[in-house]
Amino acid sequence: MRVLSGIQPTGHVHLGNYLGAVRGWVEDQHHHDSFFTVVDLHAITIDQNPAELTKAVLELYATLLGSGLDPEVSTIFVQSQLDEHPALAWLLECTATYGELHRMTQFKDKGKGSESVRAGLFTYPVLMAADILLYQADRVPVGEDQKQHLELTRDLAMRFNHRFGRTFVVPEPAIPKVAARVMDLQAPERKMSKSQATPLGILYVTDKPEEIKKKISRAVTDTEARAVYDPEKRPGISNLLEIFSAVSGADPAELAERYNSYGTLKSDLTAALVAELEPVRLRTEEYLADRGELVRIMRKGAEKARIVAGETLTKAKEAMGFIVA
Ligand code: AMP
Ligand code: TRP
Numbered sequence: 001m002r003v004l005s006g007i008q009p010t011g012h013v014h015l016g017n018y019l020g021a022v023r024g025w026v027e028d029q030h031h032h033d034s035f036f037t038v039v040d041l042h043a044i045t046i047d048q049n050p051a052e053l054t055k056a057v058l059e060l061y062a063t064l065l066g067s068g069l070d071p072e073v074s075t076i077f078v079q080s081q082l083d084e085h086p087a088l089a090w091l092l093e094c095t096a097t098y099g100e101l102h103r104m105t106q107f108k109d110k111g112k113g114s115e116s117v118r119a120g121l122f123t124y125p126v127l128m129a130a131d132i133l134l135y136q137a138d139r140v141p142v143g144e145d146q147k148q149h150l151e152l153t154r155d156l157a158m159r160f161n162h163r164f165g166r167t168f169v170v171p172e173p174a175i176p177k178v179a180a181r182v183m184d185l186q187a188p189e190r191k192m193s194k195s196q197a198t199p200l201g202i203l204y205v206t207d208k209p210e211e212i213k214k215k216i217s218r219a220v221t222d223t224e225a226r227a228v229y230d231p232e233k234r235p236g237i238s239n240l241l242e243i244f245s246a247v248s249g250a251d252p253a254e255l256a257e258r259y260n261s262y263g264t265l266k267s268d269l270t271a272a273l274v275a276e277l278e279p280v281r282l283r284t285e286e287y288l289a290d291r292g293e294l295v296r297i298m299r300k301g302a303e304k305a306r307i308v309a310g311e312t313l314t315k316a317k318e319a320m321g322f323i324v325a
Contacts, residue, residue, distance in 0.1 A: 001032045001033070001138045001139060002032060002033045002034070002035070002135060002136060002137050002138050002139070002169075003025075003028050003032040003033070003034045003035070003137060003138070003139045003140070003141065003174075004034070004035040004036070004037070004131070004132055004135045004137035004139075004140055004171075005021065005025055005035075005036055005037075005140055005141045005142060006036070006037040006038070006039040006042075006079070006128070006131055007021060007022070007036075007037075007038060007039065007060065007064075008038075008039050008040075008042050008043050009038050009039075009040050009043050009053065009056035009057045009059070009060040010043050010056065010194060011056070011194035012059065012063070012194075012204040012205075012206060013060065013063045013067075013204065013205050013206070014182075014192055014193075014194065014202050014203060014204050014205070015182050015192060015202075015203040015204070015205065015243065015273075016181070016182035016191065016192040016193070017205075018067065018205045018277075018280075019182055019243070019246045019247075020143055020176055020181070020182060021141065021142075021143065021176075022063075022064065022067045022069075022205075023067065024141055024176050025064075025069060025074075025141065026067055026068040026069055028074075028141065029069060029070065029073045029074035030073065032139070034073075034074035034075070035074065035075045035076075035077070035135050035137065035305065035308075036064065036069055036074060036075070036076050036077075037076075037077050037078070037079050037131060037305075038057055038060050038061055038064070038077070038078045038079060039079045039128075039131065040053065040056075040057050040078055040079055040080045041079050041080050041085060041086065041127060042079070042124060042127060042128070043056070044120065045118055045120045045121040045124050046110070046118070046121065057078060058288065058291065058294060059284075059288065061076070061078065061287075061294065061297075061298060062284050062287035062288045062294055063205060063206065063280070063284045064076060065283070065284070065287050065294075065297070066205075066280050066281070066282075066283035066284030066285075066286075066287055067205065067280050067284075068280075071297050071300065071301055075301055075304045075305050075308075076297075076301045077298070077301035077302045077304070077305040078298050078301070078302065079131065081298065081299070081302035082302055082305055082306055082309055084134055084306065084309035084310060084312075084313045085127065085130050085131060085134065085309070086127065086130075087313055088130035088133065088134055088309075088312070088313050088316060089123070089126050089127040089129075089130040091316055091317070091320060092126050092129055092130055092133070092156050092160070093123055093126045095156060095159055095160055095163070096126050096152075096156055100152060100155070101122055101123065101125060101126070101152075102122075104125050104148060104149070104152070105148060106124075106125075106145070106148070106149070107121060107122055107124070107125075125149045125152050125153075126152075126156070128149050128153065129149075129152060129153040129156050129157070132150075132153050132171050133153065133156070133157055133168045133169075133171075133312065134308070134309040134312045134313065135305075135308050135309065135312070136168065136169040136308070136312060137169065137171045138169055138171060138172065139171065139172050139173075139174045140153075140171050140172070140173055140174060141173075141174040141175075141176065142173055142174070142175065143175070143176075143181075144175055144181070146173070147173055147175065150171065150173040153171060154170050154171065157169070157170045157171070158170055160316070160319075164316075164319035164320055165319050167312075167315055167316050167319050168312075168316075182239070182242070182243060182246075183235060183239040184196070184198065184201035184202065185200060185201045185202070185203065185215055185216070185218075185219040185220065185239070186198045186200050186201030186218075186219070186220055187201055187220070188220060188235035188236040188238075188239045189235055200214070200215050200218055201215075203215050203216075203273075205277050205280050205281065205284075206277075206280070206281045206284055206285075207277070207281070208281070209274045209278060212270055212273050212274055212277065213270050213274075216240070216266050216269055216270045216273065217266050217267075217270070219236065219239075219240060219266070220236040221234075221236040221237045221240070221262050222234055222236055222237060224237075225260075226256075226260060227241065227255075227256040227259050227260075227262065227265055228256055229241050229252045229253040229255075229256045237256075237262070238252070240265065240266070240269055241253075241255050241256055241265075243269065243273070244265070244268075244269045244272060247269075247272045247273060247276050248272055
């Protein structure tokens with residue numbers, strides 16, 4: 001079975017990205033043929049400062065390696081280093097309809113019908129479909145918010161196969177059950193997110209132990225005497241219990257019973273998070289300290305990816321009737 005997933009280089013990797021995505025990928029790589037990509041071409045659907053884009057890509061790639069993705073085990077690559085992605089996206093765009101792209105809720109949210117919205121933001125889901133179909137991925141681990149894009153990917157793959165002959169594997173989404181939604185530590189009714197971050201509400205995997213301690217100890221809970229796991233009525237404490245559960249493996253309701261003070265729960269959670277994240281932070285810093293080596297690892301990843309992507313692109317072009325040079 002082949003697994004592929006992608007993450008955008010927009011801001012540091014936060015606890016939601018880590019628990020909801022990256023940590024699962026680290027696990028996946030040992031069980032499946034795995035491809036992971038930094039989708040930098042997706043990042044330019046909104047205005048990007050070039051120097052910041054470079055920095056964000058290096059940082060994200062280093063964080064993925066620091067989190068335990070192993071370039072010897074899986075293929076870890078930067079999307080823009082493979083021209084196969086925009087090339088296949090064009091072929092797919094010419095099979096997708098305006099209507100189906102217009103229904104994508106993420107476009108509606110981000111675009112808000114403004115005239116200055118980039119055309120690339122509109123066609124973004126087709127580029128995502130190309131990312132997936134180029135590698136003939138069977139399974140795509142993504143968060144809830146990406147389900148609609150995966151549906152489109154499946155529709156485009158089936159339509160292409162039907163019209164031009166079997167070319168693409170039709171992928172299945174894989175939505176993680178544990179920590180599918182890590183909430184903001186200050187506003188637990190909304191998702192932890194780079195776009196709406198409050199300074200204390202978002203925990204980065206590269207935060208130092210003192211920062212983790214500060215953010216967890218100031219996390220919003222409630223004024224009840226005891227911890228109870230009830231995401232609806234007690235979102236703050238339940239979010240902490242879910243995070244604790246994700247890093248310890250214990251059930252959130254059981255964890256709630258174990259603690260009669262929020263103070264001890266928070267300090268034990270801090271210790272568990274530091275134990276999980278401190279090695280990630282240190283390894284990430286090591287990778288970032290040697291940019292030449294980091295770029296070499298990236299290039300090797302791109303070379304490995306190109307073997308598969310090139311073959312699929314050729315197959316798709318030939319199926320459509322293009323004369324491949
Ligand atoms: P994004 O940062 O939105 O590009 O997301 C990258 C990956 O992290 C995707 O698989 C998301 O579904 C996942 N993710 C983002 N925010 C959260 C969150 N608060 N909780 C769980 N997973 C998340
Ligand atoms: N659209 C995804 C997001 O915003 C990122 C992404 C791009 C992706 N290409 C992908 C995810 C391919 C999985 C597979 O999170």
